[in-house]
Amino acid sequence: MTSLAAWTSPDRPELPGGQQWVLAGRPLRPDVELAYTSRFMDEVWRLDPGVLQRHVKTLALDFPTIPGRYRLHAKQLCYAMLAGPLPPGEKRQSLFSIRSAFIDVRRFLSWLDNRPAVAGHPLRPDLARLTTDDLADYHRHLLTLPNASASEHARRVVRLFWRYRTGLADPLSIDPHQVESWSRPKRPAENTTDRIPEPVLWPLLGWALRFVDEFAPDILDAHQRWLDYRSRFRNGKRGHNPGAAAQLQSYLDDHVHAGYPLPGYQGRPNLQFIAAEVGISHTGLIRRHSVTVNATAALVGVTEYTWLGTAIRGRLDGAPWINDIAVNHPAQSVRKLARLLQVSCWVVIAFLSGMRDSEVKHLRRGCVTVARDAEGRPYWWKLTSRAFKGETDAAGTEATWIVGHPAARAVAVLEQLQPVDRTLLFSYLAHSNAAGSSKAIPDQAQSTGVTNAQLGELVRWINDYCALHGHADGIPLVNGRSWRLSTRQFRRTLAWFIARRPGGVIAGAIQYRHLSVQMFEGYAGTSDSGFRAEVESEQALSRGEHLLTMIDAHEHTTLIGPAAEEARRRLDGFAGRARFTGTVMTDSHRLARLLRRDDPAIYPGTFATCVFNHDKALCRSHRDTTTTPRPVLGDCRPLECANVALTATNTSALRTELDHVDHELAARPSLPPLLTHRLRSRRDQIQQFLDRHLPEPS
Incomplete structure (x- = not known):
């Protein structure tokens, strides 16, 4: 066993105690004061107050998940990376990198805590007493991980206990690089993100475009009717209302004369909805008029769901795509369909731009710029957002992407879906199931996890709709299982298609080659996105x-x-x-x-x-x-x-080109003289080139 080399540092700074703020010196969100952020003594350190990306809701280090024997070790290391004095040559790491490292800090310290005591290996040793043999054991343990990149990241994290040793009471006393095979030559990064299979991608994109172009007007109408209903309900007349009885009676008589059931909920009249429609308070309707409403319901019945009475304009195969949109319904509620519309817009924008999720989530109202030709016809659309990957500013930097019209149409839909006082297009919707605080914060965008869940919800809705209506373009299984979509897969898949299918067609109508050129132009212009490298x-x-x-x-x-x-x-x-x-x-x-x-x-x-x-x-x-x-x-x-x-x-392609030129020259009426001259010259060049290089016929 390698002998222990004692570690000393005469100039080690003072170690952190209980009161230090772990985000000290870092930029914070505008609504956060440092005094209300996490301190060293806290068991859970909330990092999200220092995250300036609007789609990140929570980010935390949960120290109770670290074995008690080594919890202080983990705290000291994380504090050193977050706010402590930096060792020579080290740069301040991002909050996301520290959160990622925390996972493998926990892996390493848990391994140490659970490692059985054997000869030469005491139980739960100090880090300073670990030898190269101990680290070699952990290295062998990491080789059992199914993912080589995860093993490599875990080794890098262990070395943090050496790199930040000046900020630790019990650091590693040896550099793990001394362990044989610990530090392997760094390979160029390979993108291991799954690519969306084509049988999944094309129907998914096709349905997303249907939502944006066909279904959106109906969903937006129903969304506005829901907002009106909610406003009427909240502002329903209070106290004595002498005209309430007459208004209600007129409403009920209309249903009786038309033979149309009253709006229902769980088999009974939806008194809340009826009160909002009539313009009286819900409480007043229950107290004074419930008998009258129930008597009418006995005559005409009640609907199973409360429908909003939307005039459906969208068509699918020549017929209305839906009969109506409801306040509450398993598949046709306004909140579900609005949510599916929002995530459909995400699919169209993300796939047809190559933007990362963080970049899509920072799109704001008015983010589209249109370039027009001399006759006023648009020929490209530019999206402006913020890029974070590789940027030194935690708040990101402004960046632009050149896109086609479908992505611009999706942005226009999102601008109608959000209230006019909301600037972020992917903030939570008013009728979403998010917690009240998330919906109330105007600059809070949906998290990546929420979007991933909504992508799965979209696939399930599509397949249920196809099964119900007999459509054959659902999302198929892959190897007998539903494909699990994630936001990272769209950019990866786009890079693959630009590289390998530059002349393909998206959704039967979009000139993909034209879009790919536009997107290259946008990425070359403003941000070091790495997208070009992926495509290359x-x-x-x-x-x-x-x-x-x-x-x-x-x-x-x-x-x-x-x-x-x-x-x-x-x-x-x-x-x-x-x-x-x-x-x-x-x-x-x-x-x-x-x-x-x-x-x-x-x-x-x-x-x-x-x-x-x-x-x-x-x-x-x-x-x-x-x-x-x-x-x-x-x-x-x-x-x-x-x-x-x-x-x-x-x-063969050159001969086909010769035939094409001959056809053009033989066309009637004749071509202009200058064009005829150029075509003949081109034909002669091709023929002479072939004559020079093709073997003589035997």
Whole structure:
């Protein structure tokens, strides 16, 4: 066993006691004073007063979950990261990072507390007495975790007891990096967030767009009627009202003459709703007129639910999508449908912009800017919000995203759904089930957990609706189970589709390629969102899969063109380094590592395959997020560039282009002379290029 090296620090600062505020020195929410925040002596430290993101409701460190033997250790470490003097070279960590570290602090200290005493390993030892053998035991314990990234994060957290040793009474006395295999070479981060399967994504997006474009007017009408009803109920006339009896009788007579049941609730007349409709107090109706109401109910009956009488305008397959909207109903209540409308807007905005949940949640009224052409027609829409990822300011920084019209329409719906005095578009709705304080705070946005729950609620509503009405476009099961949606998956999925399906179509009507270009423009402009890097990673994987498929089919041996020989050489080497055995590599992680190490820099395209050499390239090559030079395929000049190789698919595309040009030249009436000249010139260039590189027919 490695001997213990005693740790001393003559310049260690004074350790925290019971009264220190743990958020001292940090910016706080506008409505919070430091004097009312958590102190060191508290058993639970509330961190949310220092969180300036409006969608975060609670964030806390719950120290009773730490074994009592090591609770002070955890408190001292967390205080050192939150507010204590920083050791040399350390930066103040974010509240979210500290909360994340707390989970693995608890894991490590619980392991120590539960570790049985054996020879050389005393029960519940001081941290300063831990040796490299002890840490190696914990390292082996972490290897049993199912997730390698979780194990890596847990090791980094243990080292905090060394890095912040000057603020601890009982720190580690050795650097865990001394433990063999403790510190592995840091790998580039791989996005492990699940991508939404296509069979789930397309119907989900289609239904979300239906809510925004078809159902929203009816839900907004019902929402306004509910607000009017609530206002009438709250402001119902009090005291003696001599006209109440006549008003009520007229209301009841109308129902009798029409033979229409009274509004019902749980099998009885809904007296609260009737009182609001008539304009009298609920109490007065019960005391003076309940007998009359019940007599009428005996004649005409009562409805099962209290309907708002919304005139339904939305259509689905040519018929009204719903019969009416109710005050309370399992599937058709105004509060449920308004909630589903709000989360549908979230789906449309998040997926068609690539915004993170925190960025979507900070959208405010008036966040859309429209650019119009000379004739006043809109051609792009810009959303303004706040970005937090990678920003030094805890309050975030203003950022913009270029989006298409569907996302802008979703914003317009949200602006109608919220009261005019509410600026945050994803604050809680007036009739939501949130706690009263959450609804009352105008600048409190819904939490990520609430949105995740509403995404699940939306899927269930869609499937129930499809089952009831015989629609076939519900959300299918994946491997026999309902797919569990989360906010993180949408951005990840969008990056995948931009990289791999740039010409695809969303919901049968949206030009996806156009949207992807717009979204790239927006992300390039204002914030270091990391979105471009995600897309480039997906593009690289798609390209690698294509190249390995070419090798598997031996297509690289039949390439023609000026760079054909170079392409064959690179792809033979690529196959060899991949230890290619005749089957396509399907492990995306292995393929990503191979491309980072041995990228052949070959880029398949429609009319040509680029065998990229920066010195010969005629396109405006650019550098990606890893500073590696890349070709700009949209600027490719395949008939002139020395970097071109041709596959059979490329030559077929060129021949198809020749046929298209011939068709245009033969069209009647004839084209203008200048255009005819250009088309003939292009045709001659293509034909000469093919003649130069295609083998002579035998």
